[in-house]
Amino acid sequence: MAFLGLRKWPTPVVKPLWTFMVAGGITGYLVYGAQQSGVRSAEWRTDARNPYAAQIARESLH
Template sequence: MFGRRAYPTPIIRPLWAFAISGAVIYATVWKLQDSMLALPEFANNPKNPHRKAVTEHH
């Protein structure tokens, strides 16, 4: 019952292209997001999580 099946179904082999394309799309979106957050228009936006806090001393 729990041994090898007579007709094993390949799951990983046909899906390798989807895994590779998902990784490429993830990396591309990550780089695009980082470059957009570094633009001067968005660099000082309070919603930017990577904004450097500017402290003013009076």
């Protein structure tokens, strides 16, 4: 008998979707790496539109 719509055995959610969660994490990591390499490229390193220009300049002094 269902009590307030809850079953005795819960419906599996994580088990069938673990591959998509892992793929999402890998995709996020690769996009982050591409963004970091693009921001730190020689073309964009000193560009005024780069929000990380000051941080990159400070790191290059050390």
